[in-house]
Amino acid sequence: DEATFQAFGGKAGLQSLMEDFMTNLLADPRTRPFFEKANQTRVKAQLVDQFCQALGGPCQYKGLDMKSAHQGLPSITREHFNALVEDLQDAMDKHKVPFSAQNKLLAELAPLHRDIEH
Numbered sequence: 582d583e584a585t586f587q588a589f590g591g592k593a594g595l596q597s598l599m600e601d602f603m604t605n606l607l608a609d610p611r612t613r614p615f616f617e618k619a620n621q622t623r624v625k626a627q628l629v630d631q632f633c634q635a636l637g638g639p640c641q642y643k644g645l646d647m648k649s650a651h652q653g654l655p656s657i658t659r660e661h662f663n664a665l666v667e668d669l670q671d672a673m674d675k676h677k678v679p680f681s682a683q684n685k686l687l688a689e690l691a692p693l694h695r696d697i698e699h
């Protein structure tokens with residue numbers, strides 16, 4: 582909804598959040614092996630649209646579906662998934678996103694693990 586989207590600072594807030602999220606993913610030895618080889622600029626831009634849409638903001642995600650996006654990568658386990666969520670939480674804390682809004686985003690993302698882990 583609009584209030585949750587605004588709690589993230591709108592689209593500009595999401596773009597800024599994604600810079601720190603990617604920094605965290607590259608600093609984390611659990612996730613770095615995946616992201617250091619990726620087109621980080623593309624991934625950040627796709628995540629902005631995906632999160633914006635998930636939060637009810639005025640964006641349309643036009644990237645790959647989650648199965649296609651991750652199936653070509655080395656095996657992604659629950660540990661990798663949980664590591665990525667921790668790195669996202671750290672970025673949201675740094676950006677002072679209220680917990681209620683953080684939880685709404687995480688609730689939207691949680692079910693995606695089925696299409697991402699393999």
Ligand code: HEM
Pocket residue numbers: 611612615616618619620623624627628631643644645646650651654657661662663665690691693694697
């Ligand atoms: C809720 C969890 C996740 C979400 C919402 C998510 C979302 C995305 C999105 C939107 C893209 C871009 C798709 C495109 O290019 O069209 C992407 C790519 C990617 N994801 Fe994820 N992802 C998640 C979990 C993970 C995990 C756990 C890993 C590994 C630790 C991972 C590694 C990658 C990598 C390396 C790419 C880029 C692949 C390439 O080079 O094209 N993702 N992800």
